[in-house]
Amino acid sequence: MRSFKRRQFLKTLSLTPLSLSLFLPAAKAMDCNVLHPLMPPQTQFQGQCPVCGMVRPMWARTWIRFKPLQGVEQVCSFHCLADWIIKTGRNPTDIMLAVYHNPGKMIPADKAFVVLGSAAAGTMSPVSKIVFDDKTKAAEFAEHCGGEIVDFPGALAAAKSSVLKENTMVKARQLKKGKIVEPSETDRCPVCNMFPARYPYGKCQIQIKSGKTFHFCSTQCLFAFMGKQSLYVDTPVEPFLIWVVDRNSGMWTSGRTAFYVIGSSKVFGPMGYEAFPFNSIAEASAFAAENGGTAVGYGGVSVEKIVPEWRYPLKVFKTTE
Structure with a gap:
């Protein structure tokens, strides 16, 4: 009798959506939804993006470093890298990219495999750019979470094509969240006292x-x-x-x-x-x-x-x- 009830329970369980998630590998279930931004902020990461102001302790998964160019040597994302290139009219050198699922590891840009446009959360752009150091892992991720695999130049070209349009949306979001504050009619300049x-x-x-x-x-x-x-x-x-x-x-x-x-x-x-x-x-x-x-x-x-x-x-x- 107990054996029959157990079989009936398992049969019922197998028909529910919850049961499917119980038997999926944990890594597969989390691939598309890893914690990004990092909360609470991870203080072992240091740095601030000078383009948008975001900090590495939260946005380490998409961080980018390079040889100093016009006083800038790090940004939070492909979006801000593309923005800085447009601003300066120059291409940074010695570019290093954070590996999305292992943000403490940074790899040379020419060794990266980037999944463009997956379901995973990106930074500063609705089109995520997820960096891998292994092509097989990138392919498995793209199969599970969508997107296409491109190299670094391909990912940067995509960022450049959308950055100016995205900047309008970014500024609207920064104003809404209070990262930028419009002065009120009564705010005064602390230096000259004007409005x-x-x-x-x-x-x-x-x-x-x-x-x-x-x-x-x-x-x-x-x-x-x-x-x-x-x-x-x-x-x-x-x-x-x-x-x-x-x-x-x-x-x-x-x-x-x-x-x-x-x-x-x-x-x-x-x-x-x-x-x-x-x-x-x-x-x-x-x-x-x-x-x-x-x-x-x-x-x-x-x-x-x-x-x-x-x-x-x-x-x-x-x-x-």
């Missing part, structure tokens, strides 16, 4: 890890603040995210990967002399050719370079952090 919301192409901001945002009316004030914080706040802050507005498109872009035109004597901003931000070196160079000045990266900007014979103003008021 940043009144200067749509001058406004810029610093966000610290706590989420507090400092709004500035202009890049002149942004770099003045960065140069000598003690004049403007009681406690110095460490910028986590820096955002400026691309002069051509009016779209927010990372201050760390923007290109700036300094020294123009034909065009002025809210505070007079400015470091005019652009999304790419080509756009910055074209502006400089027409309006004078020099196109430089973030590391080449300081308030002393923006304003001839700069002198720090007297402290009028302070923001308490």
